[in-house]
Amino acid sequence: MTLSQNSEYFAGESLNVDRIRRDFPELSVKVNGNRLVYLDSAATSQKPMQVIRAVDEFYSRYNANIHRGVYKIAEEATAAYTESKEKVARLINANGIEEIVYVRNATEAINLVALGWAAHNISKGDHILISEMEHHSNIVPWIILSNRAGAVLDYVEIDKSTGLLDDNSLHENLEKSPKLVAITQASNVLGTINDVKQIAKLAHKRGAKVLVDAAQSVPHMKVDVRDIDSDFFAFSGHKMLAPTGIGVLHAKAEILDRMEPVFGGGDMIKSVEYHSYTPNDLPWKFEAGTANIEGGIGLGAAVDYLNMLGMDRIRRHEMEITKYALERLQDVSNVTVYGPSLDMLESRVGVVSFSLDDVHPHDVATIFDRDGVAIRAGHHCAMPLVTKVIGKPALSRMSFYMYNGNDDVDAAVKAIGEVKKIFRIK
Numbered sequence: 001m002t003l004s005q006n007s008e009y010f011a012g013e014s015l016n017v018d019r020i021r022r023d024f025p026e027l028s029v030k031v032n033g034n035r036l037v038y039l040d041s042a043a044t045s046q047k048p049m050q051v052i053r054a055v056d057e058f059y060s061r062y063n064a065n066i067h068r069g070v071y072k073i074a075e076e077a078t079a080a081y082t083e084s085k086e087k088v089a090r091l092i093n094a095n096g097i098e099e100i101v102y103v104r105n106a107t108e109a110i111n112l113v114a115l116g117w118a119a120h121n122i123s124k125g126d127h128i129l130i131s132e133m134e135h136h137s138n139i140v141p142w143i144i145l146s147n148r149a150g151a152v153l154d155y156v157e158i159d160k161s162t163g164l165l166d167d168n169s170l171h172e173n174l175e176k177s178p179k180l181v182a183i184t185q186a187s188n189v190l191g192t193i194n195d196v197k198q199i200a201k202l203a204h205k206r207g208a209k210v211l212v213d214a215a216q217s218v219p220h221m222k223v224d225v226r227d228i229d230s231d232f233f234a235f236s237g238h239k240m241l242a243p244t245g246i247g248v249l250h251a252k253a254e255i256l257d258r259m260e261p262v263f264g265g266g267d268m269i270k271s272v273e274y275h276s277y278t279p280n281d282l283p284w285k286f287e288a289g290t291a292n293i294e295g296g297i298g299l300g301a302a303v304d305y306l307n308m309l310g311m312d313r314i315r316r317h318e319m320e321i322t323k324y325a326l327e328r329l330q331d332v333s334n335v336t337v338y339g340p341s342l343d344m345l346e347s348r349v350g351v352v353s354f355s356l357d358d359v360h361p362h363d364v365a366t367i368f369d370r371d372g373v374a375i376r377a378g379h380h381c382a383m384p385l386v387t388k389v390i391g392k393p394a395l396s397r398m399s400f401y402m403y404n405g406n407d408d409v410d411a412a413v414k415a416i417g418e419v420k421k422i423f424r425i426k
C-alpha cells in the first residue's frame with residue numbers, strides 16, 4: 001500500500017511540522033516535564049505510526065517465515081518483504097531488487113563488501129582510498145582488510161577552512177590507482193555533502209571500484225545510484241524512519257553475480273550436496289538464514305512515508321532549519337560551529353556540530369537534557385576526524401529531520417544559554 005500525498009502534511013511548498021509530529025508518538029513524550037526536542041536523528045530517527053503499525057500488523061496478522069511456507073500467510077509475508085525491496089530499489093533508482101541486499105545496517109553492508117569483494121580482489125601493495133571524514137564503519141573494515149591483505153590505506157584530506165574534501169589530495173591519491181575508493185556521501189560530523197558522482201567518475205577512470213557510504217544521505221535527500229554510478233552503496237533503515245536491524249547494500253548486479261557469499265546457510269542456496277552447493281539467485285545469495293522480516297516490512301513502510309512527504313521537500317525543509325540554526329549560532333558568543341559555512345548551505349545536510357568554549361560536550365548534553373533537548377555528544381564514531389583533524393576530544397551535535405522546526409533550534413539555543421550560566425561563560 002502506498003500513502004498518497006496528503007495535503008494536510010504541507011503548508012504551501014513547505015512541510016507542516018505540527019501535522020508530521022502527530023505521526024511520531026515519541027515526540028509527545030515528556031522529558032523532565034518538557035516536550036521532547038529530538039535533535040539526534042543522525043544517530044537514529046524517530047518512527048512514525050505508519051511504520052510501527054506495519055510491524056504490528058505483520059506480527060498480529062500474517063507472521064510466518066518467508067521463502068518456504070506455501071500457505072497463505074507465508075506467501076503474504078514473502079510478498080510484503082519482497083515488495084519492500086521494490087520500494088527501496090525505486091527510492092534509490094536501482095535496476096531492480098536483485099541489486100538490493102538486506103543486511104543489519106550500513107556497517108554490515110560495508111563489511112560485506114570488505115569480506116565478499118575486497119578480500120578476493122585486493123592484494124599486497126594495492127591501494128584503498130577513503131577520506132578523513134569517514135565514520136568508523138567506513139574506516140575499520142578497511143584497516144582490517146588492508147592489514148590482512150598487505151594493502152595500503154590512503155586518506156583524502158579535508159580542507160579545514162571549508163569542511164570539504166581537498167581536491168588536490170583527492171587527485172594525488174587517485175594517481176596511485178586505488179582498487180577501491182570508499183567515501184561518505186554526507187558526513188555525520190561536519191554535515192558536508194561530497195560530490196560522489198564526480199568522485200566515482202574520476203575513480204572509475206583510474207580503474208577503481210567505488211563504495212558510497214550513504215547512511216546520512218539516503219534519509220535526507222533524493223539519491224540515484226545509477227546517476228552516481230556507484231558500485232556499492234550502503235545505508236541503514238533506522239536512520240530513515242525504519243526499525244533497527246535492517247540496512248541495505250546496493251551493488252551493481254554484475255558485481256554481485258561474481259561476488260562470493262560471506263555467510264552460508266538456508267535461503268542463500270538453490271541446492272546443496274554433501275560437498276558442494278549452488279548459490280541462490282540475486283539478491284538472496286547474500287541473505288543466509290531467516291531474514292529480518294519485520295525490519296524489511298517496516299523499511300517498506302518508511303519508504304512510503306518518505307515518498308508521501310517527498311525527498312525534495314524533506315531536503316528543502318532541513319536546509320531551512322540548518323540555515324536558521326547556523327544564523328542563530330552565529331550570534332552566540334563562544335560557540336564554534338564546524339563544517340561548511342552558511343554561504344555553502346547546499347553543501348551540507350542537517351547536521352550541526354559545535355563546541356562551547358571548553359565545556360565538555362557531555363556536560364553540554366546533560367544540561368540540554370534537563371530541558372528535554374536530546375543532542376549527541378562525543379566523538380560521533382569519527383575519532384580520527386574529531387580528535388586529529390578538528391583537534392577536540394569531543395563535540396556536541398544537533399541533527400534535524402522532517403519533524404524538527406525552528407522551535408527546536410530555539411530550544412537548543414536557550415539550553416546553550418543555561419550551560420553558559422552554569423559554567424559562567426559570557
Ligand SMILES: Cc1ncc(COP(=O)(O)O)c(C=O)c1O
Nearest residue numbers: 105106107135137188215216236
Ligand atoms: C556516515 C555514517 N556511516 C555509517 C554509519 C553507521 O551506521 P550503522 O551504525 O547504522 O551501521 C553512520 C552512523 O551514524 C554514519 O553516520
